Amino acid sequence: MSPEAMQKDAHLTGNSGRSPAVGGPRRTRKRRWSLLIIVVVVALGAVAYFALVYKPAIAPLPEGQVPTFGVALVAKGSSLASIGDCASCHTTATGAPLAGGLPVPTPFGTIYSSNITPDRETGIGTWTEAAFARALQEGVNAAGHYLYPAFPFDHFTHVTADDAIALYAYLMTRDPVKFTPPANQLGFPYNIRTIMAGWDLLFLKKGVIAADPNQNAEWNRGRYLVEGLGHCGSCHTPRNSLGAEDTGDEYAGGPVIDGWYVYAINDTSPAPFKWDADGLAGYLRTGFSAQHGASFGPMAQVTARLGEASDADVHAMGVYVASLMARSNAPAPPPLPAQPILTSGDSLAPPMVVDVSAGRGATIYAAVCSSCHESGRLPPFGGIDFHDSTAVHADDPQNIIDMVLFGLPAGEGRTFATMPGFAGTLSQDDMVALLTYLRTTFAPGKPAWSSAASLVASTMSGATPVKLYSEDGVQRGPSPVNPPGANP
Amino acid sequence: MDELREPRAITRRQLLAGTGAFIVSFSLLGMARGQETPPAAVMPAPAPASPSALPGDLNIDPMLDSWIAIDADNQVTVFTGKAELGQGVKTAILQCAAEELKIDPLTIKLITADTVLSPNEGYTAGSMSMSMSGTAVRNAAAQVRELLIAKAATQLKADPTTLTAQGGQIVGGPQSLTYGALVTGETLHVNAQPTSKLTPTADFTVMGTSLPRVDIPGIVTGAVTYVQDLRPDGMLHGRVVRPPSYTATLADADTASIEKMPGVVKVIRDGSYLAVIAQQEWQAIVAMRTLARSAKWKEQASLPDEAHLPEALKALAVEDGTVADSNTTPTGVVQTFDASYTRPYQMHGSIGPSCALGQLGSDGVTTIYTHTQGVYPDHAAIAQMLGVDQTKVHCIHMQGSGCYGHNQADDAAADAALMARAVPGKPVRVQFMREQEHAWEPYGPGMVTHFTGGVDANGKIAQWDYELWSNSHNSRPGPPGALLSARYLATPFPQDPQVFSITPTGSGDRNSDPLGYSLPQKHVIWHFIKDQPLRQSALRSLGAFFNLFSMESSVDEMARLAGVDPVDFRLTQAADPRGAEVIRRAASSFDWAGWTPVPGRGRGFAFARYENHASYLAIAVEIAVNTDTGTVRLVRANAAIDSGEIVNPNGIRNQTEGGILQSMSWTLYEAVTFDRTRITSIDWQTYPILRFGGVPDSIEVDIVPQPGQPFLGAGEAAQGPTSAAIANAIRDAIGVRLYDLPLTADKVKAALLSVPAVD
């Protein structure tokens, strides 16, 4: 059977002949009997299970009956789609928008995102509004197949019916693209979609979350968006062994995604200065905060899209996320310095003078980093003051390693922060010396990064692949194209 | 110094009088010491007796030996007052000379713009190098050839019709004489004739071929090519410290401590003008940064509100002028189209910031190597700024990074002169920093246009009313106030007011007279904006870029009103068969007729004859719109160009491809940003331009052969049509017309959401 066929038929045929339950070596008669009983029990259980979790297909939209939607509804859907960041997973670097095919690596195998353009053959063009809403809210597609939670329906289940309609209206009015994404590469038993029903029973908390009467409307709106469509927890909350978000550890950050360490956005946020709602809203909308720096890695995709969303909604998200970090002990950020004269000479600082005894890290910082980072030119176009840098204050140095090596690539045709990478300049020893200097100088109370040397090595060798995104959310090639081998 | 371009230790008159052979090695220092009083050649060119009597720029300098010299060793030297700007003009002019002189182009020495040696051909601008200088050189070469044949006929006592020129010799049967042997004294010091015996196109062996550019091997191997590459012995490095904003004045600066910094030779403070000169380049940069930080300025908010730029521009005082008026009223109009279009300030954005090398000699002559487009006007302005006679300033053109119009080349030359004055005898190379280039260059100015047009029952354009609000697109030197630093000196030279003039070539109004089409009625008004809220001057194609964006967008909408295919609509109303031909060819190259709509794709077409008298260009483009993000990508472009007689097809193609991509970047991405006090587009982060990520899959350029026709130039023909073709393709793809440049993803996305989905 082809993987496609296995995937397609999994909910009907159950375990195939390849299953180890029936495919083992010859055994004694007695053991054969007991095996048979087990098989029968399992089979009956399976039948009961499948009967219980069976989801019918929803009749397709008849050909030619393309629904029409009002301009306002589509615009609302557009804003929501930006908050949901549908495009980031449903578009590849070279593919058509929303046509899917992006590989999503999981501990259970690789899942390819689906085509959500309104193409009738390969996309969602035959899906009715009800089918679309069921996919969002129950994680079951129009054909009745269970979806994998790489598609974050554990969050989308909280989306209201009205918002689901708006999203549907937006997606159904995009350009249809005929494209069949590659089949998922999942081993048994994860290739059986129906087992997801069990996962759903365990982890899917369906329905819209009730408003908290103790909080104002904006906070509740923010929570609705962050917990629901925004699916922030998909990256920012650690997952358990079954790939579900760890309840009790919400927004604690931790995993490395695309080579970037995910920060905690709860009270344990590593930001040296406390985020407030306005600061967060500005960051989410523009991709930078003058006091905290620019977004990078996959977060650049998120902030790029939030720039297209409703200002009010993004602000509400800022209000809610700020409340998640309300008990952080970090102090409020100091006021921004006045902008220096930018155009009299160049925008850089005169060279920093360091004593020869200051050590390699200090010398590198002075010679390589300080002209931008001590210039006083504020982010996004000037280098951040590392006293403000979350990357330097985080427990894990992966992000500062990535930034130093690969920088921030430029986007196409938009004004955004950029930074040159120094992968070709700094040796592994230089990197470790620089990291040590940054950590001790700008985050003095923080423990040393014991993992720095090994992370530098694995990043520079390419063992930790790093995906680069420009601030418009587009994946870019690193410079150099491949991570360098060990420098002398 | 082998790095300094060509020998110049002799004067042109000495050369012409046959007294000097070229001296191969040349030192700027040596030259400065040995410089004689500059010859008559630096004086303003004599006015031609009859302005249009002679071909091209032979009118401004009719002596053949102003253009071509041949020495006793048979070395041919060609002089042009035009400058190599990366457009390949050196190669093309060599081809013209070689073709008519029947010699190998690579054996010719070419002297380009130089206020001592070259003819005064004004600016290298307006795509006129080939039509003016190329034509002059070609005709001069043909006339020299015929002079040599006549002279040889006399010496050989042969019938001139039996003699031919080939390979530097006049040959007749077994006899031959080298050119060098035939040229003595004042042989070539004769007036050019109005007509020449030009080589017919069918007999071309050099012209019409893609002779490889003579400068590319040097560029790709690191030869001394640019002003930036000059480094005579003892050279110092200069850096300016500009005010932070246009109207800032210097309140205080700690020059004393800067003078003590390592390597610093001099700190100049003259009014609000600040500069440092140091031994090493890095020392100059460090001193500049430190001085910039110590300087205190008084600033005032004097810039318009960028968020409402069109309104701000229209609110400024204007003087109205009529560009075109058929003096008829529209008749038979059945449907009308009415729209306003806007354009922000846009940058030249040279990849290499401006640079110049200056040295004040003991004879009081300041010699300046500059990548200016106009050595003669520049030296006049600099002389006035320095308060010296024009003969005391010698400007020599040398390549810089591409300028695309009036960038800061002249300003750098002026700074080199000011710094050279501060350290007499020492060569000083002045290099602007990236931020200075971005913030201080004279931008292509913001513009507003308004179009009202209509079609009649036959689907033809019956009404054409067009207005534009624009500056002059010109603040070049001559006057010393055109030089940036001159305005900030203790005794400042204020900028002259702009000159309002409506000419056939046009400037801000360039191409606004719709001569490309046969129209029953037209009325075109220029509301000339007198004030210049941001520094502005000539950017490649001047007003033509935005006028054609507006006009050809409007033509597309009128085709829509008429229900006629936009190519057919243009074809049937094209005023000129050569215009119709490029329209047909571009459509055919694109396969316009065979194109089928694809979701997310659109096609667009546009056409113009640049300046209404130069090259014809039509272009068809296909674009892809990401209907999720609004991002637009140019997928392919197919252009057809008629630039008259073809000298170098590859050169025409190169210029056209480049024009298309640059125009695409202006159209989709670019806008100078500013707050009420300062320019905030100061680097490539804050003024993004095209990168490889936005480069199309293909560009095809079809060149129309025009044997025997005049050269029409090719440098700027693509700018206007490309912008409109892209806008028309976006309209085709998303069903919405966009009016405000640049056509960013945000605007496209907003437009997409403003209308019911079309699919």
Added chain:
Amino acid sequence: MSIQLNVNGQDETIDSATDTPLLYVLRNDLRLNGAKFGCGLGQCGACTVIADDQPIFSCVTPIMMLEGRKIRTLESLGTEEHPGPLQQAFIDEQAAQCGYCIPGMMMRAQALLERNPKATEAEIRVALEPNLCRCGTHMRIIRAVLRAVDAMAGA
């Protein structure tokens, strides 16, 4: 203070401040014209040279970081009389207008081709992203690098 640099196979002693960006040393002290000053900010790529096998922005790389490294500039690829395959490809494609960005483009392309001699058009476009060209010579630059891929494969 002096620093030892190895540039195009030659050992050089440089008497400049150790934080001097490599670009100014190449251009002024060593009189190598290939690397160009474009921005001094690592934003345009005109200054690109190769250190060992990595393309670097020489305008933001202090010489103190490059001791013991093998630096290569445009001049290492060949001469006007004997152009290297990449140089010949740029000549053959007439891949320059003003030419100011071209040496940086070539050095970034050279680093790519050394790493990936069979680079495809898509890979070339991605690799050249950090470098800016204002004349619009991009199509020719891509063609020239592809031509060099062929030339090097045939060599």
